Amino acid sequence: MGATTAPPSAVERSAIRKVSIRLVPFVALMFFVNYLDRTAVSFAEPNGMGKDLALTAAQFGFASGVFFIGYIVLEVPSNMALHRFGARRWLARIMVTWGIVSLLFTWVQSSEQLYGLRFLLGVAEAGFFPGAILFLSQWVPTRHRTKVLALFYLAQPLTTVIGAPLAGWLIGHHGLFGLEGWRVMFLFVSIPAILLGVIAWFYLIDRPADAKWLNAAEKEWLTSELAAENATKTGSTPSSHGREALKEAFSSGRVWILAMVYFGFIYGLYALAFFLPTIIEGFQESFGTSFSVMEKALITAIPYLPAAVVLFFWSRHATRHSTRTWHIAGPAVIGGISIPLALYMDSPAATIAVITVTACSIFAALPVFWSIPSRFLTGAAAAAGIALINTMGNLAGFAAGYITGWLKDFSGSYTLSMFVVGGFMLLSAVLMVILARRRPTDPSDPADQPLLEVH
Numbered sequence: 001m002g003a004t005t006a007p008p009s010a011v012e013r014s015a016i017r018k019v020s021i022r023l024v025p026f027v028a029l030m031f032f033v034n035y036l037d038r039t040a041v042s043f044a045e046p047n048g049m050g051k052d053l054a055l056t057a058a059q060f061g062f063a064s065g066v067f068f069i070g071y072i073v074l075e076v077p078s079n080m081a082l083h084r085f086g087a088r089r090w091l092a093r094i095m096v097t098w099g100i101v102s103l104l105f106t107w108v109q110s111s112e113q114l115y116g117l118r119f120l121l122g123v124a125e126a127g128f129f130p131g132a133i134l135f136l137s138q139w140v141p142t143r144h145r146t147k148v149l150a151l152f153y154l155a156q157p158l159t160t161v162i163g164a165p166l167a168g169w170l171i172g173h174h175g176l177f178g179l180e181g182w183r184v185m186f187l188f189v190s191i192p193a194i195l196l197g198v199i200a201w202f203y204l205i206d207r208p209a210d211a212k213w214l215n216a217a218e219k220e221w222l223t224s225e226l227a228a229e230n231a232t233k234t235g236s237t238p239s240s241h242g243r244e245a246l247k248e249a250f251s252s253g254r255v256w257i258l259a260m261v262y263f264g265f266i267y268g269l270y271a272l273a274f275f276l277p278t279i280i281e282g283f284q285e286s287f288g289t290s291f292s293v294m295e296k297a298l299i300t301a302i303p304y305l306p307a308a309v310v311l312f313f314w315s316r317h318a319t320r321h322s323t324r325t326w327h328i329a330g331p332a333v334i335g336g337i338s339i340p341l342a343l344y345m346d347s348p349a350a351t352i353a354v355i356t357v358t359a360c361s362i363f364a365a366l367p368v369f370w371s372i373p374s375r376f377l378t379g380a381a382a383a384a385g386i387a388l389i390n391t392m393g394n395l396a397g398f399a400a401g402y403i404t405g406w407l408k409d410f411s412g413s414y415t416l417s418m419f420v421v422g423g424f425m426l427l428s429a430v431l432m433v434i435l436a437r438r439r440p441t442d443p444s445d446p447a448d449q450p451l452l453e454v455h
Helices: 010-022 022-048 057-085 087-107 111-123 127-138 142-153 155-171 181-203 214-231 242-250 254-280 282-286 292-302 303-323 326-343 348-369 379-411 415-437
Strands: none
Touching: 010 022, 010 214, 022 057, 022 087, 022 111, 022 127, 022 142, 022 155, 022 181, 022 254, 022 292, 022 303, 057 087, 057 111, 057 127, 057 254, 057 379, 087 111, 087 127, 087 181, 111 142, 127 142, 127 303, 127 379, 142 155, 142 303, 142 348, 155 181, 155 254, 155 292, 181 282, 181 292, 181 379, 242 379, 254 326, 254 379, 292 415, 303 326, 326 348, 326 379, 326 415, 379 415
């Protein structure tokens, strides 16, 4: 059975409801635009960009993945800067910067320019996702965190559900302003990031005590509840700043295991995100079918709508029944088995159905996963630890793009690539079980207690 908790008070319910309505949708909208800009190349490549820039599968994979090199280099420093300067300023800065860089893709002329802009986009975006996770974690206590992060994480699958048809519609406007269709798409998906960045500067608030939309009782409850939780976590001491916080995060075995678990999930996520449109393009050769640009965009979106539904209800179950190992390890096993199986289906419909199972598995686990680091990290140590975990995920983003494309060129199909993806996801399941079975080295330390129930 899960841990027994007292029924929430009226103040608790109203405070969490206001945070969920006032902050979560806006930060989720930022994440929506962020992920759309990041994955726009996956829609552009099979719809003219690959031909216009003469890209091989390996070159496209490298262009997809080189984004993460710039992201990785600045990930931890960016999140430390967010902790120092505040989420409002730093997230707004990130959005405006990445919007400007994304806009430049409209005029890219060669594979080398594409590589350079993808790298700069990673530099510009560095720190956004872990910063958003850290920001939301600073607004809600642990028992509400999975639910809130699930609402935030819905933006990612919905980006493809909405973004794929939107990208197809924009690509269909070939000749607008004298641009190829894929360039029109880059032009119009970049502008919202700049606008949202400006709005974020005025809209976001760094801490509950400064929120005018909370009443005095709600402010007091949130502030005291979060302070009591943080007092038992790594990074709660006044000295936990700068180098000391980095040392605490980088020396934590838990952080490194979580980083490797996340690596497997993100490897699967970006293998799908970057290559699913290309795999769908290959249906014509494999099954003798032909689809229009909009039809391909709608097919790309199919796996992500069920994934959004499963994400919501899986996270809700984890919140109500206490997060357990199988809430994360179970989806990893299902995803690891299903993704290579998809390539053995005998029709486009069957292939997409199995890929849908994979997408549901990945998205079900991710918001539950992100509720874990803030259970034992706080302050600057949380900023560093969350950034380190996300850095490993972004390393997976680079590896998934490049290795998947390289193996496709090497073997002539995506079969070997998808077995590699499945292997990494199964490794995530194994590591999650190992982490859950780890016993405290100091039973008297509240910050060293088990993170999950095993059963």
